[in-house]
Amino acid sequence: MRPAGGAIPVAVPVWSVDPRTGKQREQVATEATAAEVDAAVRAAHATRAALADRDTRIALLRAAADQLEADGEAIIAAADAETALGTTRLTGELGRTTGQLRAFADEVADGGYLDVIIDHADGSLTPPRPDLRRYKIPLGVAAVYSASNFPLAFSVPGGDTASALAAGCPVVVKAHPDHPATSELAGAALRRAAAQVGLPEDVITVLHGFEAGVELIKHPLVSAAGFTGSIRGGRALFDAAAARPTPIPFYGELGSLNPVVVTEAAAVERAGEIGGGLAGSMTMGVGQFCTKPGLVFAPAGGAGDELLAALTKKVGEAAPGVLLDGRMREAFLAGVRERAALDGVETPVAAGPGEANTVAAGFLTVDADRLAAEGAHDLLLEECFGPVTVIVRYADADQVTAVLSRLPGNLTATLHLGEAEGAGEGGQGGRLLAELTPIAGRILVNGWPTGVAVTAAQHHGGPYPATTSTSTSVGATAIERWLRPVTYQSAPPALLPPELRDDNPLGLPRRVDGRREH
């Protein structure tokens, strides 16, 4: 795997950088060479049999949560130094991360994710039915690509890793360059947890480097990949996964506008609350959430004006913040400038550079008719990562429908309704809910999309480009991504795995001859 000509590659250093100053903090690692990627994947592949034991996996996930907590102070300090997200937010994120790991341990114990279906032989049918028993088995080594904006919950110890390990898949993580020190610490905690429960440490490996990420998706022993990041990066990896001699599933979460529709009645009843809530949601985490509301439909006229006044006040009061890295800051500032320069776009609060390395939050307004047909204003329908949102002023429902019909897929869509509309009166609430459902994976009423609860009913995914698959990366059902069904036909009882035995020694929920048992 060395370059042709026999030259020995020079190790490329991986630096931890402080986004508050732009200065290098320390060299954390070196970028993985192709040979190192290959070795990591092979070592991971060799741990599959060890990970097959369900009790060991349950113990691993719980030990991982414990180890992360034990190292919590150091991990949070490193993450804050590398991401400027602040210790309060990062403490919460660590809690979310350990909660996820423990929740997946519970899912493994529950076993419903195995989708056990048993159909006994039936000779009375035409043709006679043989004995068939179906459950799900792990796909193999999972490649996980970390997100910039969640150094824990969507990175090394995050939901992709937790769900893949829960499914029985060893994990090789490509760390995000915005937080290599945090990634190393989290990786070490996870490997220690593996050793503690008697598993090989190589059930989880952390690698660094852009090229390593490209090698990883192409490796023949990688069976699936999870990704959280940009549309450009995610699409490139999706394309590489699809172009392999043996294509693999690529579960990418790429980008989302997260439209919000505020009805006239909602604005009349709750202008101040909605304006203030929007300001909080769009500036949370310096606007660096994949669920940031990026396009908000507010009615023209007095009630909408009042909403904007509240928004203006609250956004104006928001303290400038530091973005995750310098490149992101440049992209944000350029994106805001380009959007603000469009005809008819106004900037009641101008997003822009703040002191030192900060940026200030802001928002833009535009009339809905500018977005009704293809044109330069389509830039406003693209995500702009950072603390900015676009307010679309509309005169009637048809304008909202026209713009909604032009939107790409989203993780979320939000509806703010008046009280009577929420009670089903007038039909407006139902109509809007029906219009938002086809374009998003999670539909909220009278709330804000930032904040994604980790629970069984969660769905964090949506039509492309929100995600590249129909699956979720948050919540219990995220485990489904790393499994495939297998059916045994007429296998003798002595050879059946315990999951498929008639006596159900593991007490799994299952469907037997059409009846559900649990």
Add this chain to the structure above:
Amino acid sequence: MRPAGGAIPVAVPVWSVDPRTGKQREQVATEATAAEVDAAVRAAHATRAALADRDTRIALLRAAADQLEADGEAIIAAADAETALGTTRLTGELGRTTGQLRAFADEVADGGYLDVIIDHADGSLTPPRPDLRRYKIPLGVAAVYSASNFPLAFSVPGGDTASALAAGCPVVVKAHPDHPATSELAGAALRRAAAQVGLPEDVITVLHGFEAGVELIKHPLVSAAGFTGSIRGGRALFDAAAARPTPIPFYGELGSLNPVVVTEAAAVERAGEIGGGLAGSMTMGVGQFCTKPGLVFAPAGGAGDELLAALTKKVGEAAPGVLLDGRMREAFLAGVRERAALDGVETPVAAGPGEANTVAAGFLTVDADRLAAEGAHDLLLEECFGPVTVIVRYADADQVTAVLSRLPGNLTATLHLGEAEGAGEGGQGGRLLAELTPIAGRILVNGWPTGVAVTAAQHHGGPYPATTSTSTSVGATAIERWLRPVTYQSAPPALLPPELRDDNPLGLPRRVDGRREH
């Protein structure tokens, strides 16, 4: 959608051809132009709201089965004239097809496929949990690509169509050129069924033509595709689906060797039965099943010789048969010639041309060590569609393991065990089952892979190239392919769809706050 320059395309006729004579029977249709593909997809897209009603879909699926039965005589006659599969087989296939349609009606009525999960709001949690309710909604228009070898069960009225309609997805079928008349008759029956239950006929449309199939996969309003066919054709469409600006899921079933391992003990106990059973399975339907056993491991030595003697006798007795079309016949004869010419390959019964347009069944033998490493003999590890199989003679278990580890993914893998091995004695049965599980989707013991029961526990899929996804195209869970989850957060009860209401008016099985209800 007309070619540049304004030239009006000449309609390309679609002929029904009799494979017994190679002669054209009648002109059935013309190939769909790009404009016709576009019109068909748009018309299908417009029927989504009508298909959303679950009772109507149940009625549609049952009416479709009734209409196919009403036209059964004409459909079977056309199918036999076009495919030479014989009326006995085609009568059985029609029964399988109507059974599938009715089984999916039952699945819709059951509603378990909606995967309803409800988590009520819980303010006592940190952070507080909002009310979240998840179920599955249809993806949109489904493109279905018919198979050559099942003019009914995997074609216009087949499993892909039935499961997509059950999910609520309108269907546009690209008919297979081997049976256009059958496709037209089946399509007419399905459209009549739609009209009968008050649905627009455009919930199902049949198109013809290779170029129409290429246009179809690229159409922006097509949301998913199902395919049964060759690796080359399936991979081309998979690549096109992945390369779209908005990629869509492509559920392709492409090709499979379906390995069979016969242990020494099995051969000693049941040489004659296994040899005879193999002959029946590999010649069934003139070897034109995707589950045909194409690579069979038989022990070297006396018991294996006896198995081969039984196989030789039975295959030699098999009547020559007509393949689905002339091109397939040429490919089969060339594939057999090329394989038989390899060093060390013997042909105890030579497959080859029979009288008129028939082919005679046969089999090849080769020593396992020829397949242990990459080389010219790898051709034997590629599917050869038609009545031929390859017998691999092995001296020990390591040789079997070595060859198995080199196989691509399969729909099925089969194990023939001795009585004690099946009872779990000696460990050989468990070891072999564990070796076969990673390379296939259905693992059989002491049976034959041809014949795929339509039931909830069925899995007809496997690692690439068996299928391009982790899903099945046969059995109840095939419906999952055409759905995506959506979660409603804090939606007022008055606006919730009935599937997600607390009072569960549809009586759906569901998971509520972690507890399963049914």
